[in-house]
Amino acid sequence: MIPLMRIVLLLLFGITAFAQPRPLIGLGGIVHETNTFNPKKTTLADFATGIGGADGILRGKDVIELSTKANNTTAGFIYGAAKYGLDLYPTIIAGPQTMGTVLDSAFETLSAELIDRLRQAPKLDGILLFLHGAMVTESHPHADAEVVRRVRKAFGDTIPIVVVHDFHANISEEIVKLTTVLLTYKECPHLDARDAGVHAARIMADIVSGKVKPVQALVKPPMLLNILYHNTYAPPLLPITSESKRLEKNPNILAASVAGGYQYADVPAMGPSVVVVTDNDPALARREAERLGEMLWGMRSQMLLKAPAPAEAVRLAMTNGEWPVALMDAGDNIGGGSAGDSTFILTELLKQKASGWVVTISDPAAVQAALRAGVGGTFDMPVGGKTDNLHGDSVRIKGRVKGIHDGRFVEPAVRHGGGRYWDMGVSAVIEVEGSTPDMPNLLLLTPKRIIPFSLHQLISVGIYPERMKILVAKGTIAPRAAYEPVAAKIIEVDSGGVTGVNPARFDYKHIRPNLFGIK
Numbered sequence: 001m002i003p004l005m006r007i008v009l010l011l012l013f014g015i016t017a018f019a020q021p022r023p024l025i026g027l028g029g030i031v032h033e034t035n036t037f038n039p040k041k042t043t044l045a046d047f048a049t050g051i052g053g054a055d056g057i058l059r060g061k062d063v064i065e066l067s068t069k070a071n072n073t074t075a076g077f078i079y080g081a082a083k084y085g086l087d088l089y090p091t092i093i094a095g096p097q098t099m100g101t102v103l104d105s106a107f108e109t110l111s112a113e114l115i116d117r118l119r120q121a122p123k124l125d126g127i128l129l130f131l132h133g134a135m136v137t138e139s140h141p142h143a144d145a146e147v148v149r150r151v152r153k154a155f156g157d158t159i160p161i162v163v164v165h166d167f168h169a170n171i172s173e174e175i176v177k178l179t180t181v182l183l184t185y186k187e188c189p190h191l192d193a194r195d196a197g198v199h200a201a202r203i204m205a206d207i208v209s210g211k212v213k214p215v216q217a218l219v220k221p222p223m224l225l226n227i228l229y230h231n232t233y234a235p236p237l238l239p240i241t242s243e244s245k246r247l248e249k250n251p252n253i254l255a256a257s258v259a260g261g262y263q264y265a266d267v268p269a270m271g272p273s274v275v276v277v278t279d280n281d282p283a284l285a286r287r288e289a290e291r292l293g294e295m296l297w298g299m300r301s302q303m304l305l306k307a308p309a310p311a312e313a314v315r316l317a318m319t320n321g322e323w324p325v326a327l328m329d330a331g332d333n334i335g336g337g338s339a340g341d342s343t344f345i346l347t348e349l350l351k352q353k354a355s356g357w358v359v360t361i362s363d364p365a366a367v368q369a370a371l372r373a374g375v376g377g378t379f380d381m382p383v384g385g386k387t388d389n390l391h392g393d394s395v396r397i398k399g400r401v402k403g404i405h406d407g408r409f410v411e412p413a414v415r416h417g418g419g420r421y422w423d424m425g426v427s428a429v430i431e432v433e434g435s436t437p438d439m440p441n442l443l444l445l446t447p448k449r450i451i452p453f454s455l456h457q458l459i460s461v462g463i464y465p466e467r468m469k470i471l472v473a474k475g476t477i478a479p480r481a482a483y484e485p486v487a488a489k490i491i492e493v494d495s496g497g498v499t500g501v502n503p504a505r506f507d508y509k510h511i512r513p514n515l516f517g518i519k
């Protein structure tokens, strides 16, 4: 009897131990980088559409099913949760999107749905949130903090809330107080979006198991860190990024983030930030945050604006001698919230009779005209410059419809932000007058704004980027991850537009006074 009882007891204990529930962690996010200078407000429908084939709004199990294979932050949460023994309760991931100020109605709907869905979970042990960090709504200049405030209010002061922000976050004291841990992408282009998700899941596992007690410190140097200098893979930012990584080798430092900030949001928190999170050592967090902040401040003399205007940039590209040259149309940085139909560089290419170029323009009416003409048909109509009055005039384009494509492509490699499945919408390639078979001038017309984060955008419509002379990408730093492997040279262009690199073009009203780098 006794041995039998022991076996029964062992089995019971064994089963109890085996059945010990894993911590359940709520997962959600509202992801928006808000360009407050863009006159077009962001609606709920804009969130649902997504951008450039990005996911739009994912709900419930779709959050897991559609993100697992990506290289984005949600994929990192999923992988990290499995690796560190957490169960996830997926709710809603809305975005990513970049456009004008978010309508209050859209924000209220999305934040209410996030909280409702979190409430439907059985008891949660923690909450992982993916928030861009630069969301502005009509009522909230730091809407990411407002999301966390609402989640805190609903779930109390003690539940761990770990937030991942994009590198372009504008971080406030408020959100640092509201979160248990805040960490950001380290890299720009953002090749570590997934790593940041894994990192957050690891910290969450250590918090819920009682292994660590995070405290965090924020430092904001009084400066604007111009987007021209956001490349973390090259000086002057590289040594600071490397130092933040080195700090994380210290077991007492749970995370050390240096965020570049987002200069197109006219809000008090605009500018770079350092957040250091330690295991219950506030002095260490403060000291290291201040040291990284001093490093940022110390590089300001290396950040003088130097970028050619479109005319000069096209001339430089034509005479470079090695091709292709990639021109970054910084003023029409779609990922930064612009229209995607700027014509400033296109106008110069035509005026200077450049050859072997490719430009992408978002213009649904022009796509329709190309569809009506059909492959091989004549194309003759004004293109671009139609969304607002900030991105140049429409340009009359004469040519031939070279191809019509369904616009879907896959980016298998890790590129900025980590997106995998893309959908441009049915798109057309126009061979513009003056083309030769060896050196065509190509206009890719898309119905939607497409962030140029993947060369498969061109390859999938039959354009060979390496054979062209001039590639125009509507972005500033982010497209580098896609274009550097083929480009002989990359030139950031000081083009006009709602994402121009020169802050003097913008009328700031709400930022902190006397920031270095504004004028």
Ligand SMILES: [Zn+2]
Binding pocket: 166, 167, 168, 190
């Ligand atoms: Zn970003």
